[in-house]
Amino acid sequence: MSAEQGGPARAVPNPPTSLDPDDWSALRADAHRMLDDMIDSIARVRERPVWQPIPDDVRARFRQTLPRDAMPLADVYADFTDHIAPYATGNVHPGFMGWVHGGGTAVGMLAEMLAAGLNANCGGRNHVGIEVERQIVRWMRELFGFPDTASGVFVTGSSMANFMALLVARSAVLGPQVREGGLAGEPLTAYASAAAHGCVVQAADLAGLGRGAMRRIPFDAAHRIDIAALRRRIAEDRAAGFRPFLVTGSAGTVDTGAIDDLAALAQLCRDEGVWFHIDGAYGSLGMLSPEIAPKLAGLSEADSIALDFHKWGQVNYDAGFLLVRDGEQHRATFAAPAAYLRRETRGLAGGSPWPCDFGPDLSRGFRALKTWFTLKTFGTERMGAMIAHTCAIARHLEARVQREPQLEMLAPVTLNIVCFRYRAPDGIDADALNAEIVADLHESGIAAPSSTTIDGQLAIRAAIVNHRTTYEDVDRMVDAVLQFGVARTS
Ligand SMILES: *Cc1c(COP(=O)(O)O)cnc(C)c1O
Numbered sequence: 001m002s003a004e005q006g007g008p009a010r011a012v013p014n015p016p017t018s019l020d021p022d023d024w025s026a027l028r029a030d031a032h033r034m035l036d037d038m039i040d041s042i043a044r045v046r047e048r049p050v051w052q053p054i055p056d057d058v059r060a061r062f063r064q065t066l067p068r069d070a071m072p073l074a075d076v077y078a079d080f081t082d083h084i085a086p087y088a089t090g091n092v093h094p095g096f097m098g099w100v101h102g103g104g105t106a107v108g109m110l111a112e113m114l115a116a117g118l119n120a121n122c123g124g125r126n127h128v129g130i131e132v133e134r135q136i137v138r139w140m141r142e143l144f145g146f147p148d149t150a151s152g153v154f155v156t157g158s159s160m161a162n163f164m165a166l167l168v169a170r171s172a173v174l175g176p177q178v179r180e181g182g183l184a185g186e187p188l189t190a191y192a193s194a195a196a197h198g199c200v201v202q203a204a205d206l207a208g209l210g211r212g213a214m215r216r217i218p219f220d221a222a223h224r225i226d227i228a229a230l231r232r233r234i235a236e237d238r239a240a241g242f243r244p245f246l247v248t249g250s251a252g253t254v255d256t257g258a259i260d261d262l263a264a265l266a267q268l269c270r271d272e273g274v275w276f277h278i279d280g281a282y283g284s285l286g287m288l289s290p291e292i293a294p295k296l297a298g299l300s301e302a303d304s305i306a307l308d309f310h311k312w313g314q315v316n317y318d319a320g321f322l323l324v325r326d327g328e329q330h331r332a333t334f335a336a337p338a339a340y341l342r343r344e345t346r347g348l349a350g351g352s353p354w355p356c357d358f359g360p361d362l363s364r365g366f367r368a369l370k371t372w373f374t375l376k377t378f379g380t381e382r383m384g385a386m387i388a389h390t391c392a393i394a395r396h397l398e399a400r401v402q403r404e405p406q407l408e409m410l411a412p413v414t415l416n417i418v419c420f421r422y423r424a425p426d427g428i429d430a431d432a433l434n435a436e437i438v439a440d441l442h443e444s445g446i447a448a449p450s451s452t453t454i455d456g457q458l459a460i461r462a463a464i465v466n467h468r469t470t471y472e473d474v475d476r477m478v479d480a481v482l483q484f485g486v487a488r489t490s
Helices: 024-043 056-061 073-083 106-118 128-144 158-174 198-206 227-239 262-272 283-288 327-334 367-403 430-444 471-489
Strands: 151-155 188-193 214-217 243-250 275-279 304-308 320-324 407-409 417-422 448-454 457-463
Touching (some): 056 073, 106 367, 128 151, 151 327, 151 367, 158 275, 158 320, 262 275, 283 304, 283 367, 367 471, 407 471
Parallel strands (some): 188 243, 243 275, 275 304
Antiparallel strands (some): 151 320, 304 320
């Protein structure tokens, strides 16, 4: 604190009920130790297993009753180092290749600490947290070629962003009265590839349309939505009295990383007069790489894009985002008049519209800060190079799988996801074998891919999302797959 802001910390006695310490220097010492330990932990992550199961006695510790008495911070921290830190998900580790998890950065961690210190409520009002979020909105307009009238808002993740996009599309087609009167039996139908993420279907469920209203369209050999089949289904639905209103394209499917033909989808949506949303949860940030961006052609024609900074963007969890071309339509879907949220032209209640006008959350944390720190500290060039490198590692892994007679590829590699499996000898169930190999890998602590089903076959699925993962890491994973495969079949 500068002198103008009230001078150096003075010994003003705490009210006895305050939660601040009497001795700040003791807290400072604890704090420095925590920070140093965590920096060491990230710097030395390779020395630990990717993941380890939680022992029963550790799990039991989390069944204790509500703590009545105070406990020294240092003791609580010791509990953390012994019983929490060792049993985390593992996605900080370069051997983590499961699902689609970003690795986070030490920079993002520091930004989270600063945000927690400010303890800003970024639902609204006239303070700088809102300006930082607006800065990210402007940057995303720039990255995706959206107009100045586009809006954006931070949310937990793309599950929420995809749901909110469906609500905006619904308001756009039915008009503002849907917010008062509900769907009133309107036979709305929406469309996505059968390879789309489960949350895209869930969005129709949550919105009260029902899962059946989200038509699952077949995909081609490259795992891209079949555009002709989509056109046919829309025509059939119209003929049967349904009201098609939304198509969701995938920019990086969760199973294989396939990218729908977004330019063709944009054209189809214009022809059909329906909302064009893109689930760009992880793939859309490929726009940061000049090498990947051409694969995403058509992205900038979308009406809305859901994306996650916490995946390829490496921002520490959680940092999902929704971008909407027509900012007014977005606001009209969520803004609500409430006396206690009255807007003013000056003072802390100024600066409308607020983020709470663009989504269902009122109180919300300062997710924008860690995203701002990450983008500023590394810059888009370095971020793009990192993203392109994860794709290069995936191609290296694909080439290795193709060289190993015991392994086979199960899906084409578009971006950074590789689906393959160990060939089972006659008489051994390949699905069960590969599921065991994945569990063996997890328990070995060497690597943590996940599994999925491709054309009815269980695949070992490695998604290279973590910026720390190297060529050697994927080779080590393949070596272990081969070892466990042999051990289980001989
Ligand atoms: C991760 C993911 C989602 C869900 O996003 P969350 O941030 O986990 O809510 C949706 N779609 C795709 C393609 C994803 O990869």
